[in-house]
Amino acid sequence: PEKLWGKVVDVAKKMKKLGEDDPRRIIHSLKVGLALTLVSLFYYIRPLYDGFGVNAIWAVLTVTLVFEFSVGATLGKGLNRMLATLSAGALGVGVHSLATLSGDQIGQAIVIGFFVFLTASTVTFVRFIPAMKARYDYGLMIFILTFCLLSISSYREDEVLEMAHQRLTTIIIGCSIAIVICICICPVWIGVNLHNLEATNMEKLGNFLEGFGGEYFNIPGGPSMDESFLQGYKSILTSKDTEEAMANLARWELWHYRFGFRHPWKQYLKIGSLSRQCAYKVDALNSYLSSKIQTPNEFQSKIQEPCTKICTESGKALKELASELKKMTQPTLVNRHITNSKIAAENLKSLLNTTCLCENDSLQEIIPTAAIALILMEIVPCIEKISEA
Amino acid sequence: PEKLWGKVVDVAKKMKKLGEDDPRRIIHSLKVGLALTLVSLFYYIRPLYDGFGVNAIWAVLTVTLVFEFSVGATLGKGLNRMLATLSAGALGVGVHSLATLSGDQIGQAIVIGFFVFLTASTVTFVRFIPAMKARYDYGLMIFILTFCLLSISSYREDEVLEMAHQRLTTIIIGCSIAIVICICICPVWIGVNLHNLEATNMEKLGNFLEGFGGEYFNIPGGPSMDESFLQGYKSILTSKDTEEAMANLARWELWHYRFGFRHPWKQYLKIGSLSRQCAYKVDALNSYLSSKIQTPNEFQSKIQEPCTKICTESGKALKELASELKKMTQPTLVNRHITNSKIAAENLKSLLNTTCLCENDSLQEIIPTAAIALILMEIVPCIEKISEA
Numbered sequence: 050p051e052k053l054w055g056k057v058v059d060v061a062k063k064m065k066k067l068g069e070d071d072p073r074r075i076i077h078s079l080k081v082g083l084a085l086t087l088v089s090l091f092y093y094i095r096p097l098y099d100g101f102g103v104n105a106i107w108a109v110l111t112v113t114l115v116f117e118f119s120v121g122a123t124l125g126k127g128l129n130r131m132l133a134t135l136s137a138g139a140l141g142v143g144v145h146s147l148a149t150l151s152g153d154q155i156g157q158a159i160v161i162g163f164f165v166f167l168t169a170s171t172v173t174f175v176r177f178i179p180a181m182k183a184r185y186d187y188g189l190m191i192f193i194l195t196f197c198l199l200s201i202s203s204y205r206e207d208e209v210l211e212m213a214h215q216r217l218t219t220i221i222i223g224c225s226i227a228i229v230i231c232i233c234i235c236p237v238w239i240g241v242n243l244h245n246l247e248a249t250n251m252e253k254l255g256n257f258l259e260g261f262g263g264e265y266f267n268i269p270g271g272p273s274m275d276e277s278f279l280q281g282y283k284s285i286l287t288s289k290d291t292e293e294a295m296a297n298l299a300r301w302e303l304w305h306y307r308f309g310f311r312h313p314w315k316q317y318l319k320i321g322s323l324s325r326q327c328a329y330k331v332d333a334l335n336s337y338l339s340s341k342i343q344t345p346n347e348f349q350s351k352i353q354e355p356c357t358k359i360c361t362e363s364g365k366a367l368k369e370l371a372s373e374l375k376k377m378t379q380p381t382l383v384n385r386h387i388t389n390s391k392i393a394a395e396n397l398k399s400l401l402n403t404t405c406l407c408e409n410d411s412l413q414e415i416i417p418t419a420a421i422a423l424i425l426m427e428i429v430p431c432i433e434k435i436s437e438a
Numbered sequence: 439p440e441k442l443w444g445k446v447v448d449v450a451k452k453m454k455k456l457g458e459d460d461p462r463r464i465i466h467s468l469k470v471g472l473a474l475t476l477v478s479l480f481y482y483i484r485p486l487y488d489g490f491g492v493n494a495i496w497a498v499l500t501v502t503l504v505f506e507f508s509v510g511a512t513l514g515k516g517l518n519r520m521l522a523t524l525s526a527g528a529l530g531v532g533v534h535s536l537a538t539l540s541g542d543q544i545g546q547a548i549v550i551g552f553f554v555f556l557t558a559s560t561v562t563f564v565r566f567i568p569a570m571k572a573r574y575d576y577g578l579m580i581f582i583l584t585f586c587l588l589s590i591s592s593y594r595e596d597e598v599l600e601m602a603h604q605r606l607t608t609i610i611i612g613c614s615i616a617i618v619i620c621i622c623i624c625p626v627w628i629g630v631n632l633h634n635l636e637a638t639n640m641e642k643l644g645n646f647l648e649g650f651g652g653e654y655f656n657i658p659g660g661p662s663m664d665e666s667f668l669q670g671y672k673s674i675l676t677s678k679d680t681e682e683a684m685a686n687l688a689r690w691e692l693w694h695y696r697f698g699f700r701h702p703w704k705q706y707l708k709i710g711s712l713s714r715q716c717a718y719k720v721d722a723l724n725s726y727l728s729s730k731i732q733t734p735n736e737f738q739s740k741i742q743e744p745c746t747k748i749c750t751e752s753g754k755a756l757k758e759l760a761s762e763l764k765k766m767t768q769p770t771l772v773n774r775h776i777t778n779s780k781i782a783a784e785n786l787k788s789l790l791n792t793t794c795l796c797e798n799d800s801l802q803e804i805i806p807t808a809a810i811a812l813i814l815m816e817i818v819p820c821i822e823k824i825s826e827a
Binding site: 063064067068074075077078079081082083085086089092093106109110113114158161162165166167169170171173174175177178190193194197198201202204286289290291325329 | 452453456457463464466467468470471472474475478481482495498499502503547550551554555556558559560562563564566567579582583586587590591593675678679680714718
């Protein structure tokens with residue numbers, strides 16, 4: 050029993066940490082509870098219950114399924130669900146009247162069965178289309194669901210129109226409650242998240258570059274407080290899927306006080322892929338850092354100055370870009386940093402051309418760094434161009 | 439109207455291509471249709487309908503929601519759903535009896551509302567725990583759903599136990615139909631997919647390395663049929679999320695004729711992350727390829743031989759590993775290739791130490807290649823170790 054208690058304490062600690070890491074999670078949980086309690090009023094209050102009856106259960110169902118962490122996801126699911134229910138309901142009613150034309154029970158069953166099979170198969174196949182999958186996957190699933198429910202149950206019940214109408218109303222009510230609560234109480238805008246993600250990614254890269262120069266050349270007294278900044282970039286390497294999912298959801302948040310209508314979400318993906326390319330280069334730099342050998346200092350000290358210059362300047366440029374992106378203003382100081390680092394890169398190049406060296410080992414260490422720094426140089430202005438969007 | 443027709447033809451072509459790319463998609467669509475038609479028999483056949491009544495609709499609902507493309511996903515969702523319904527049903531009945539104790543209508547509503555709020559909030563919060571999210575996310579959602587449905591509707595209906603029992607039965611029937619059809623008719627094992635993905639990833643890397651030597655040193659008559667192999671590795675760079683999701687789902691496929699019980703899925707993630715690291719290096723190599731300058735041939739020709747040797751041998755080793763992984767046999771020839779490439783790397787190293795050169799530009803080009811090849815060398819035996827698992 051003591052072991053069990055230890056485990057419980059352990060789990061509780063983890064949950065506490067989870068809540069502290071992002072208090073929005075706790076708020077979200079409370080919001081879900083609130084929405085469900087609100088919806089259940091349809092059952093408790095007699096006049097409301099008389100209006101909808103057992104179909105009110107669909108409102109409960111809808112709230113549970115539609116309520117997501119971010120506004121974008123909730124809106125997307127809610128709109129998907131309402132549209133899908135509407136169209137599937139219309140189709141279901143159509144199939145029902147077609148089936149009643151065919152007369153007897155067995156004929157009806159065959160007609161309905163045929164249409165169920167046909168619709169389910171085609172819509173499932175449509176779900177594989179990448180463009181549909183990204184934005185309407187949930188809606189298509191609901192479409193199958195509603196269509197099947199309606200057309201199958203129409204076989205036993207005759208008031209299909211009435212039923213479809215009630216179901217649609219309750220689902221719309223459920224969606225509205227979910228969306229209103231999601232937006233009004235401490236909303237989590239996924240667009241803002243994406244925006245901040247890109248900015249912090251750039252900042253991480255900037256931090257790495259700024260610190261890299263000092264770390265590689267062992268400059269004492271440099272800003273080498275701790276080494277965590279050297280690992281920060283790693284999360285960027287694999288961020289592609291997350292970013293795409295976020296951009297897809299962000300598109301649902303059509304209006305937002307900070308971004309306005311038709312914010313160019315695609316630009317974020319571009320920035321994302323560029324910072325990812327940048328991160329690959331940084332990864333290569335990092336591997337040189339870990340495989341560093343004791344090299345003759347003669348050559349190192351020669352190229353040290355332009356190399357660190359490139360690193361700090363491009364790092365500063367990236368950080369500047371990140372903070373400007375956060376504030377949504379035109380970058381101003383960035384250009385200066387970029388030209389500075391370009392000058393430093395030119396210096397390094399000419400230095401390499403004029404020096405004649407035989408310490409191959411040291412070259413083996415140094416030159417890749419320089420070469421990669423040069424490539425970085427090509428990327429920075431590219432990012433700059435896009436950030437102006 | 440002609441424009442519209444053109445669009446329709448366009449979409450049809452795209453769908454045809456989608457089907458041809460992976461015929462399993464068409465089969466999957468037909469399977470979904472079949473499962474739904476089967477389930478709707480509960481409505482058509484009178485004795486079955488008399489047994490379950492309107493609750494049979496839950497079987498339809500379950501099939502639509504649970505049926506997924508791969509066996510792993512279907513099993514995971516099905517088991518999640520059944521477990522969640524069972525536990526939530528038990529809890530719901532408990533809350534119902536507690537509520538009836540409190541006597542009057544208003545008291546009941548308060549008790550039920552309180553528990554709904556409490557459960558929904560806590561379970562929503564639990565969904566944020568990463569370990570839970572990975573495997574039980576769907577189950578937790580269904581738990582909230584079922585609990586709310588049951589306890590709320592228990593306010594108006596009195597035969598809660600009967601209702602809970604029927605619902606559970608229909609859901610189990612729905613899940614079973616979905617799982618049986620999913621497994622019996624052309625199953626798509628996600629474990630096999632993951633297995634093949636890792637193997638082809640390794641193969642792509644091997645292809646790149648084999649071709650890279652010839653490409654970089656412009657060897658005429660080499661195996662430079664087309665350049666597509668140079669781009670193949672790019673998909674590996676961002677494969678992390680996909681792999682993790684697949685490994686999570688693969689864990690549900692407990693038994694499988696090829697893998698047996700307790701197949702080490704975590705090893706796949708390790709192999710995946712190692713090949714990803716390998717791909718980062720390859721990306722760095724590729725960037726040297728694109729930024730290639732016309733360099734003095736003297737030095738190039740000197741190091742050409744060991745460099746190409748490293749490339750081809752390590753490429754062969756990787757391809758060998760991939761084919762052995764596909765066949766699930768112990769690698770045999772791999773060790774020979776690895777030792778060969780190690781010898782070549784040693785040669786290159788000593789060559790670099792003994793040669794004295796002044797063409798910095800050419801060094802700037804060549805040495806990174808060699809350095810990265812050395813790093814690759816460290817990775818290959820690492821992969822080998824893991825593939826023996």
